[in-house]
Amino acid sequence: MRPARGLLLLLVPSPTLAGRHFADSDVKRARDARASWELELPEMLGARLDSKEKLDLRQFLHEKDASLPVTNARWDLLGPVGPRCLNIRSYGAGSTHLGKASTIADQEGKKACGLRHERNCTVVAIGSNGQWGFEADLVAHTGCRVHTFDCTVDAKVAVPPELRHRVTLHRTCIGAPPVQGRNYFLEVPRAPDGRPGKWRDKRWRHGAFAAESFRRYAALLELAGLRSPPTLLKMDAEGYEWPMLADVLSDPELAPSQLALELHFQTQMPGLPWFGRFKGAAEILSLGNALSRRGYLLVARDDNSACRWCSEQLWVRAGPSTHDRRLRAP
Structure with a gap:
């Protein structure tokens, strides 16, 4: 089955943007892989969800919804990984804390493409937990300025003195x-x-947060004095990344060049309406489609071996959104 001619137009990458981090041929292969994956998705999803149990006619009229395994394989529903970034690097990776099984694993590192070569580089970091390894690594190895947003940290938490010339805590x-x-x-x-x-x-722990401590994504950029999208948006929000991403993707003019985040399909945050259940197949598929429509490619995916519902991912915007292209198509 061949994609419609109009669809081929939508998948043409932007060489100007893509060439900064990828070989143009790699971007085209990644777009083609995504298109093929979408065509094969119904059969693939059916194979995962269809019953493997022995036939029992008493199952008729006693059907129930199929469930996905509670493993990081669930993230396969976001789509294939690629292309390979020519200059990928981890920042803050040295701040990963792993101990005995009873010790919480706290992974601070995030990957990004080509930040060392970016001019006027700005990073917006959502969530800090009072840790500064990510910011320190950026200051040491890039020319980026960093705006860290976190309304949950203790009042005594402050940016280390040696980072204050390039790092601001909001x-x-x-x-x-x-x-x-x-x-x-x-x-x-x-x-x-x-x-x-x-x-x-x-x-x-009870969190008493003032309503004015919360703002929309566009208002955060304004607070940081940014008039253009950040080079990198980093998120580590324990489930709150889902509504955050919906806000970020709602305005293509403000969408960051890169998204580095930890995704969760389970949350420990009662303030989220989906607390007490897992994110299902439809929600994960919808997220992958929303990112793809905005021109993002899943460049790196590192599932957390200590957390069966956590995945560190890097999405890079390698061209205009497919939605925007569709509007401009004759």
Whole structure:
């Protein structure tokens, strides 16, 4: 089955943008792979969800919805990974904390393409947890300025003095405040010596956040003094990345060149309306389609071996959105 002629027009990459980080032929192959994957998706999804149980006619009129395995293989529904970035690098990777099984794994590192070669580079980091390894690595190896947004950190948390010339902390969060009565979050307190805490010591903590501490994505950029999209948007928000991404993708003029984030299909945040369930196939497919329509390619995917519903990913915008191309097509 061949794609319609109009669809081929939509998949033509922008050599100006793509050439900064990829070989143009690699971008075309990635677009073609995505188109083929979409055509094969119904059969692939059916093979995953169809019953493997022995035939029992009593199943008739006792049907139930199929469920996906609770593993990071669920992220396959975002689509294929590619193309290869010519100059990819991890920032803050040295700040990953892994210990015994009872110790919480805290991965701060994020990948990005070609930040060392970017002019007027600006990074917007959503969430910090009072850790500065990511920002320190950017200051040491790039010319980027960093705006870190986090309304949940303690009042005593501050940017380290050696980073303040290029890093700014804004005590503001993206999105809407938690619904009244659900403004709790799970806390794993650190040991007295500052080491990561034990998961067995987890506890619920009430979060009293002022409504003015939360803003839409466009307002965050305005607060940072940005009049153009950031080079990189980094997110680590324990499930809040889902509504954040919807906000970010709503305006193609402000969409960042790169998205580095940890995606979760389970959340420990009661303030999210989907707390208590997993993100399903339709939601993950919709997210992948929304990113693809905005021109993003899934360049890197690193599933967290210590978390079966967490995946570190890098999405790079390699051309105009397919939606924009469709509007301009004759």
